[in-house]
Amino acid sequence: MPRVGRTLSSTILALLATASLHAPSSAQGQGQAAPPTMVDLAGSWTMSNEEELLIRIDPGPELGNFTGFPINAAGRQKALSWNSTIQAVPEHQARPHPAQYSMRGPGPNFHMGEVIDPVSRRLIGYTITGLFENANRTIWLDGRPHPSEFAEHLWNGFSTGEWENGMLKVTTTHMKQAFLQRNGIPSSPYAVMTEYFIRHGNLLMMISQVDDPIYLDEPMVRTQTWRWNPNQREQPIGQVEIAEELPDLKPGDVPHYPLGTRHPEYADANGLPFEATLGGKETLYPEYVDKLKEMMRAGEKRGSR
Amino acid sequence: MAVEASVDCATMSRGFIRRVAPLVIVGAAVCALSAQQTPAPASRTPRSASPIDLTGNWVSVVTEEWLWRMTTPRKGDYTSIPLSDEGRRIADQWDPSTDGSCKAYGAGGLMRIPTRLRISWRGDDALSVETDAGQQTRLLRFDRAQAPGSRSLQGHSLAEWEPVGGQPVLRNGRAIGAAPPQGGTLKVVTTNMTEGWLRKNGVAYSENASLLEYWDRVAFPNGDVWLIVTSVVSDPRYLVNDYTTSMHFKREPDGSKWRPTPCRA
Secondary structure, eight states: OOHHHHHHHHHHHHHHHHHHHHHHHHHHHTTOOOOOOOOOOOEEEEEOOOSSHHHHSSSOOOTTOOTTOOBOHHHHHHHHHBOGGGGGSGGGTTOOOOHHHHTTSSOOOEEEEEEEOTTTOOEEEEEEEOOGGGOOEEEEOSOOOOOOTTSOOBTTOEEEEEEETTEEEEEEEOBOSEESSTTSOEEOTTOEEEEEEEEETTEEEEEEEEEOTTTBSSOEEEEEEEEEOTTOOOOOOOOOOOOOOOTTOOTTOOOBOOTTOOOOHHHHHHTOOGGGGGOOGGGGSTHHHHHHHHHHHHHHHHHHO | OHHHHHHHHHHHHHHHHHHOHHHHHHHHHHHHHHHHHSOOGGGOOTTTTOSSOOOEEEEEOOOSSHHHHHSOOOTTOOTTOOBOHHHHHHHHTOOGGGTTBGGGGSHHHHTTSSOEEEEEESTTSEEEEEESEEOOEEEEEOOTTSOOOSOBSSOEEEEEEEOTTSSOOEETTEEOSSSOOOSOEEEEEEEOBOOEESSTTOOEEOTTOEEEEEEEEEEOTTSOEEEEEEEEEEOTTTBSSOEEEEEEEEEESSSTTOOOEEOBO
16 A cells, blocks of 8 residues: 555544543533442442331321321221221231331331342442331343233332433332331222432432322322441341231221321321311321311311310 | 543543644644533533433422421430530420420521522522422522621532542542542531421520531433432530431422412511
8 A cells, every 4th residue: 555545544543542532521411321430339328217107107207297298088998997906906016017108107117239240340329227127129131121011019119220320310210019108098909119329428318109099199209318337237136926816807807097087186186177187198298287286276266266 | 521531632642742743733622612612610600510300399308207307206206316415404494385496497407497498599609499388488698708797597518529438549730530420419518507396396406516428310211200308417515426317308380389488587
């Protein structure tokens, strides 16, 4: 090849090589897909219990306290018929907490562990251990699909995760019919949960949204925070011995309150109008503060007559 | 990013010099072009460097601590708050006739009040956060040269954009990791506050308190966009440990539900 031709071709090759070296940063600048930022979430996390302390730990939420939940009429009816005695039925005694609730209480203090592919050394998942009655979770990060809609539903559901701007977005399906709160506020098996885990140094914040077309008027959104705690040690798994606790219960009986039952005790104890304790999406927004004040004033007037 | 690009160019150029001189010329030309396209960090304002957009109209959705946020709790109800003996003594002295006081709308407690927020840029280096409840305005300043001034209910807030997960670990000035940070969070540290309340029933923080916040934004599959404010109040006088909470606000399309309500001075 003549000298000029060789120089020209090597120049073109150099141009292409240089352009390819710069392609990733240029593509990012133009908004094209960039490799995801992964943030290390592994480690032991201790709950920050400065919110709803008595509700999230013990004694737990009161019967009839549905405040803060956008439940619809079906959800309210089911919640009002829930009787805590059902937890003493043998079939319910060792039930773990469901994924819809297990990150909320009691505690939990948990450990997040990495699932590493032994060959590629890629992070393909996270485990969350330390949840109530061993309802431990696995969040798959390897792009595997969710199971068929006919697949078995589990206490921890089926979770997949993806990185989004340094935040871990987790989608959970296949959860069992269970509860959003330990006082019977229900969650159907059709619910889908989306969570974002966001780490800020030694703080971990998680926002979750449970979208349930059966029992909610709008998705239920909650946030939780934990602190990184390398000294935390997991407690042994609680051993639950199934025992006969309800000798008078006839076979087939399911403890419940009959339809139409009211639970005014929570409202009475806190000076709230009974209607306000029944939840519903209207009650979650700032404009309800004034309505609540009016109802309380009206109640005081009725009480003083 | 600019640092990374220059390191790549330097490495690449050394390799080419050893081999083919004409290629070095072409490589240098492309590097120079790339450097021109990447704005120098110093020229970017906090506004133009925003990794997330926090501006717009947002509303508190009170799904947690409903009793303690939607109503004025009873005197002496400081459930969940890690008060010191002195903090309890102050809380127990609360006078219920002061319900509605602006002290409940200070920076340390404002985000827990059921409210709407209107967030906008004030110039290129400060975010203004207005609340309709209590009609307060917080100014989150990126300019660290600004003097704090005298103590105030909203204090002096210094803001900075931070990659989610924290600042990257550097070696020889270059971030160590698989990918450069994307996205980000707004970190805000507030000091110079006057005494205020963590709850409307007079559970107080002192003027020695400081407030650390992280402001995040996420979008859920149903299209809802949320702002989350993680708040850590530290107060050596009235708290025995940090008071950590997180509040979530849903994005609204406009300000049509904005309803200013004053607090009582």
